[in-house]
Amino acid sequence: MSEWKQRCEAEWGLQGAPMPDGVDWKAVYEAAPLGKNLLKNPAPHGTTAPHGLSKDVPPPEPDLPEVPPDGPPRFQPDGDFTGWTTSTEVLPYDSSGIPEGAVICNLPTFSWFTMEQVVDLKAEGLWDELLDAFQPEIVVQDWYEESQLHKSIYQLQVKLLGADRSTVISEHSVSPTEELQNYSHNWKAVAHVFSGYGPGVRYVRFVHRLKNSFMNGFFPTLFTGSSVIVKPVKTSA
Structure with a gap:
């Protein structure tokens, strides 16, 4: 067994995992793909770049302007979204819950801000035999702000894809409903573990979406600590 192969096995406790001789174990060791966050720029909000906001510190309180801002509505929060593919969807006005005949001078404009990353597992240093036979756990985690803007402010969709980048081998979606009766302003955790998902994942x-609001100012729903981590742990379906 080569020195680099031995290092990989010892470093990540890969006893029992397929480790064929044809793999460049020096490159795998240097890439260190197991146990680290494979998402780029996981906390793009805030002014403390490159670290951004932290789940260990409460989210910042909303900045309430004394004078309504001039200019067109905003639909994208501040931040450096390098590494993310982003898009915005402006939603129709929500008039539900307004009594018939009531006169409304202004309504908030809601929008979804969508951020996406695709992780290439082999490019990160993982190898076919590990993914297909050992099927290590793939752990997904995210933290979003209780912005209290709406009962639906966060959505997450994670898919494990095949080599063609389109075949879905396994997926997990979350769309929680917020409790708005009592004020709370903390980070909320979302997590899922993929295991026993079958061969072919590459x-x-x-993809996560966060809802923002604009009415006499821009009020976002923030996120932090997004992660995709492959762990050297094998579990059954």
Whole structure:
């Protein structure tokens, strides 16, 4: 067994995992793909770049302007979204819950801000035999702000894809409903573990959407600590 192969086995406790001689174990060791976050720029909000906001510190309180801002509405929060593919969807006005005949001078404009990354597992240093036979756990985690803007402010969809980047081998979606009766302003955790998902996984597609509001100012729903981590742990389906 080569020195680099031995290092990989000892470093990540890969006893029992397939480790064929044809793999460049020096490159795998240097890439260190197991146990680290494979998402780029996982906390793009805030002014403390490159670290951004932290789940260990409460989210910042909303900035309430004394004078309504001039200019067109905003639909994208501040931040450096390098590494993410982003898009915005402006939603129709929500008039539900307004009594018939009531006169409304202004309504908030809601929008979804969508961020996506696709992780190439082989490019990160993982190898076919590990993904197909050992099927290590793929752990997904995210933290979003209790912005209290709406009962639906966060959605997450994660898909494990085949080599063609389109075949879905396994997927997990979350769309929680917020409790608005009592004020709370903390980070909320979302997590899922993929295991026993079957052979063929080569990519992880991570997509989350956060709802923003604009009315006499821009009020976002923030996120932090997004992660996709492959762990050297094998579990059955």
